[in-house]
Amino acid sequence: MPAPITEAQTRLDREALLDTAERLFYAHGIQAVGMDRVREASGLPLKRIYRLFATKEDLVVAVLRRRDRRWRASLTAYVESVADPRERVLAVFDWLAAWFAEPGFRGCAWINAHGELGSSSEPVLAEVRSHKRAFHDQLTAWVRATGAPVAEAVHLLAEGAIVTAGVHTDPAAARHARAAVERLLGDRR
Amino acid sequence: MPAPITEAQTRLDREALLDTAERLFYAHGIQAVGMDRVREASGLPLKRIYRLFATKEDLVVAVLRRRDRRWRASLTAYVESVADPRERVLAVFDWLAAWFAEPGFRGCAWINAHGELGSSSEPVLAEVRSHKRAFHDQLTAWVRATGAPVAEAVHLLAEGAIVTAGVHTDPAAARHARAAVERLLGDRR
DNA sequence: ATCGATGGAGAACGCTCGTTCTCGACCTAG
DNA sequence: CTAGGTCGAGAACGAGCGTTCTCCATCGAT
Numbered sequence: 219m220p221a222p223i224t225e226a227q228t229r230l231d232r233e234a235l236l237d238t239a240e241r242l243f244y245a246h247g248i249q250a251v252g253m254d255r256v257r258e259a260s261g262l263p264l265k266r267i268y269r270l271f272a273t274k275e276d277l278v279v280a281v282l283r284r285r286d287r288r289w290r291a292s293l294t295a296y297v298e299s300v301a302d303p304r305e306r307v308l309a310v311f312d313w314l315a316a317w318f319a320e321p322g323f324r325g326c327a328w329i330n331a332h333g334e335l336g337s338s339s340e341p342v343l344a345e346v347r348s349h350k351r352a353f354h355d356q357l358t359a360w361v362r363a364t365g366a367p368v369a370e371a372v373h374l375l376a377e378g379a380i381v382t383a384g385v386h387t388d389p390a391a392a393r394h395a396r397a398a399v400e401r402l403l404g405d406r407r
Numbered sequence: 408m409p410a411p412i413t414e415a416q417t418r419l420d421r422e423a424l425l426d427t428a429e430r431l432f433y434a435h436g437i438q439a440v441g442m443d444r445v446r447e448a449s450g451l452p453l454k455r456i457y458r459l460f461a462t463k464e465d466l467v468v469a470v471l472r473r474r475d476r477r478w479r480a481s482l483t484a485y486v487e488s489v490a491d492p493r494e495r496v497l498a499v500f501d502w503l504a505a506w507f508a509e510p511g512f513r514g515c516a517w518i519n520a521h522g523e524l525g526s527s528s529e530p531v532l533a534e535v536r537s538h539k540r541a542f543h544d545q546l547t548a549w550v551r552a553t554g555a556p557v558a559e560a561v562h563l564l565a566e567g568a569i570v571t572a573g574v575h576t577d578p579a580a581a582r583h584a585r586a587a588v589e590r591l592l593g594d595r596r
Numbered sequence: 597a598t599c600g601a602t603g604g605a606g607a608a609c610g611c612t613c614g615t616t617c618t619c620g621a622c623c624t625a626g
Numbered sequence: 627c628t629a630g631g632t633c634g635a636g637a638a639c640g641a642g643c644g645t646t647c648t649c650c651a652t653c654g655a656t
Contacts, residue, residue, distance in 0.1 A: 247522075247526050249613095253614060254612090264615085264634095265635090273615085324526060325521070330521075330522035330525075333521060334436070334523050336574075338435070350575070368587070370587065371583065371586070371587030373567070374568055374571060375564060377566070378563030378568075379563055379567075384521070385535060386540075395560075398560030401557070402590065441642070442645080453606080453646090457644095462645085463644065463645090
């Protein structure tokens with residue numbers, strides 16, 4: 219075999235491609251970013267891109283999946299560094315507040331993808347639902363540990379804060395949600 | 408002047424066009440529905456469509472604006488038919504539950520539009536924000552009438568229920584939100 | 597009856613998209 | 627050194643988009 223294509227290089231290119239695609243898709247929307255724009259920004263030849271991901275849809279799903287892994291890992295690391303169960307739940311909303319305040323914050327990537335492709339791409343829809351369910355389950359476990367039967371309420375407050383912050387590009391929603399959760403968990407202590 | 412084009416006919420065509428466009432945009436997404444599909448489904452010549460709305464963007468904004476008027480009017484009529492302030496706020500979530508259970512429910516049209524066009528169309532973004540702000544303000548007024556300082560919490564619960572029901576096509580979110588609001592407003596009575 | 601403006605039907609335009617193909621350069625195995 | 631496979635660069639393709647234009651039938655005013 220003549221020209222080499224190491225497996226290590228493949229992994230590197232794959233990650234670089236996902237980095238580029240995630241940044242562009244999140245900033246401008248998925249449908250608004252063509253594959254040629256991804257090629258230009260990533261520096262990878264179109265041919266290689268299509269060998270890494272057979273279709274744009276595959277690329278989109280891979281972007282969402284990796285982002286889900288990282289997003290939830292970051293949240294979990296932050297939240298579980300807190301010991302007290304009640305404070306843990308409140309820490310979720312501190313983490314959300316920091317996320318909303320990041321430069322370039324443009325709402326929830328999964329909600330945005332759902333609005334764009336939820337009705338035309340089954341794999342994307344499945345990925346969105348999978349992410350939302352995982353977030354719900356993770357959050358529910360933390361809330362249950364406090365003993366208060368308010369898991370669904372806390373989850374809806376979190377989702378409401380995420381979508382509201384996204385639409386108005388305003389981190390205030392995280393503060394409001396946090397205050398409501400404090401009330402639900404009981405004011406004392 | 409030879410051929411007639413009455414103002415009454417213009418209004419009729421306009422409404423029929425908005426009906427068709429709203430139905431198609433909501434069911435399949437805005438970007439997924441071309442103007443030719445709108446023409447075919449509405450039965451109106453393309454020429455007339457473009458005389459009624461100079462661009463697709465104008466049509467989209469008009470669809471969202473009329474839907475906003477109807478959506479909030481329907482909500483208000485339902486809620487204000489209830490006398491007691493506390494029951495009024497709970498009625499919001501009964502109305503949401505009925506909406507979520509409608510056949511063809513595919514989430515919040517404004518959140519979906521935001522995901523599709525929020526980063527590429529300033530007029531659409533403005534329309535989405537206007538709708539969300541109006542809903543927030545209306546809801547806040549109803550909650551304030553109960554005397555409980557939980558307006559922001561109730562609003563976030565409503566938004567969370569809307570987005571969650573949209574993603575999972577599951578009306579259960581309305582029940583969970585309603586239960587949380589009952590708790591926030593005080594269990595007694 | 598004739599003229600001229602208008603409206604409808606749909607072709608056409610220019611562009612962009614996702615995806616594939618062409619082709620020349622290069623590298624390695626023999 | 628040669629041969630053959632692979633790769634990168636970018637052209638090409640077919641489809642679909644939003645929008646505009648062409649053309650003819652139609653109708654009111656004269």
